Amino acid sequence: MEKAPIMLQAENLVKNFGPFKAVKDISLHVRKGEILGLLGPNGAGKTTTMQMLTGFLRSDGGQVYLCGERMTEGRAGLRTRIGYLPEGAPLYPDMTVKEYLDFIAEIHGLEGEKAQQMIMSAATAVHLIGVFDQIIDTLSKGYKRRVGLAGAILHAPDVLILDEPTDGLDPNQKYEVRRLIDTMAVDRAIIISTHILEEVEALCTRTVMINKGQVIADSTPSELKSMSQYNNAVTMLVEKEQAEHIAARLNQMRVVSHIEAIREGNDMRLTVVPVDQQEIGSRIEDMASITGWPVSELTVENGRLDDVFRTLTTRDPEIIKKLMAEFQKKNRQDRPYEYQ
Numbered sequence: 210m211e212k213a214p215i216m217l218q219a220e221n222l223v224k225n226f227g228p229f230k231a232v233k234d235i236s237l238h239v240r241k242g243e244i245l246g247l248l249g250p251n252g253a254g255k256t257t258t259m260q261m262l263t264g265f266l267r268s269d270g271g272q273v274y275l276c277g278e279r280m281t282e283g284r285a286g287l288r289t290r291i292g293y294l295p296e297g298a299p300l301y302p303d304m305t306v307k308e309y310l311d312f313i314a315e316i317h318g319l320e321g322e323k324a325q326q327m328i329m330s331a332a333t334a335v336h337l338i339g340v341f342d343q344i345i346d347t348l349s350k351g352y353k354r355r356v357g358l359a360g361a362i363l364h365a366p367d368v369l370i371l372d373e374p375t376d377g378l379d380p381n382q383k384y385e386v387r388r389l390i391d392t393m394a395v396d397r398a399i400i401i402s403t404h405i406l407e408e409v410e411a412l413c414t415r416t417v418m419i420n421k422g423q424v425i426a427d428s429t430p431s432e433l434k435s436m437s438q439y440n441n442a443v444t445m446l447v448e449k450e451q452a453e454h455i456a457a458r459l460n461q462m463r464v465v466s467h468i469e470a471i472r473e474g475n476d477m478r479l480t481v482v483p484v485d486q487q488e489i490g491s492r493i494e495d496m497a498s499i500t501g502w503p504v505s506e507l508t509v510e511n512g513r514l515d516d517v518f519r520t521l522t523t524r525d526p527e528i529i530k531k532l533m534a535e536f537q538k539k540n541r542q543d544r545p546y547e548y549q
């Protein structure tokens with residue numbers, strides 16, 4: 210199947226704040242229909258990178274291309290094809306939602322009937338109509354986020370850059386905003402930054418993980434998970450009284466690295482971690498049925514993103530780069546960055 214076109218591409222971005230190198234070397238790209246998750250610990254350089262992608266912050270090196278065209282200061286028009294949701298609440302808290310959206314439309318040079326149409330379309334997409342005349346400051350966090358999102362999509366941009374779009378929201382609001390982002394991805398390219406791993410799994414088609422201003426991984430969430438030591442681990446729920454005996458027997462297997470146990474009501478949940486991600490599921494299943502262990506649940510895991518995140522962000526980025534290169538060579542062909 211033909212790949213969707215690359216909408217936004219960054220090559221070797223650099224940003225220094227005085228002597229501090231906040232972004233050392235970041236390259237990434239996002240295609241139409243993709244939701245790219247920019248993932249990394251606090252201070253990794255996510256916001257700084259997004260600000261350079263949107264042209265909000267001038268880079269000290271590197272290039273940004275929008276639909277193949279280089280973004281330079283003289284080409285401010287190109288920037289209007291990007292919608293940006295900055296971190297935190299929208300500016301201008303004293304305005305009503307309607308006043309704010311009118312103002313954003315004006316910034317984009319939209320006028321009259323056309324402007325009203327675009328405002329209604331954005332407000333409808335994020336379910337804002339009911340609060341049009343309410344002062345932004347009096348809205349809940351979830352609604353404030355929606356106002357920000359409406360402002361970001363109002364001028365129908367090709368690329369959306371959303372900095373921690375669900376930060377500070379309750380689980381229902383998070384769900385709602387994620388659903389909106391998912392819907393908006395159909396005919397756009399979207400980049401979101403987050404440190405919420407469940408969000409990456411729920412929403413992102415690809416993940417660029419950054420640490421200390423460098424890209425340390427560029428993969429799908431499932432590829433990343435498959436790097437985890439828990440890939441092929443077996444999780445089983447066993448009666449508490451038998452758990453110690455069962456764990457001891459399993460620990461004797463040469464293919465077992467170690468076993469983790471967590472209490473769950475009257476049961477224990479044992480996670481049997483294999484050596485080198487070997488497949489151990491069927492052997493353990495056979496063993497459980499032959500010996501008649503009191504197992505009420507047995508599943509084979511495909512890895513954990515939090516484990517990979519910890520591993521990748523707590524080691525030297527240079528070592529991680531080498532490990533990732535080996536992993537990618539082993540697992541898939543390189544994806545060329547060509548335009549189509």
Ligand SMILES: Nc1ncnc2c1ncn2[C@@H]1O[C@H](COP(=O)(O)OP(=O)(O)OP(=O)(O)O)[C@@H](O)[C@H]1O
Nearest residue numbers: 226229231249250251252253254255256257258404
């Ligand atoms: N204007 C600035 N002046 C000096 N240092 C800055 C400035 N802006 C950001 N930094 C520093 O650059 C580094 C990267 O910051 P950035 O906000 O991009 O990280 P982040 O990955 O978005 O973090 P978080 O997840 O906490 O939002 C941090 O160490 C931050 O303190």
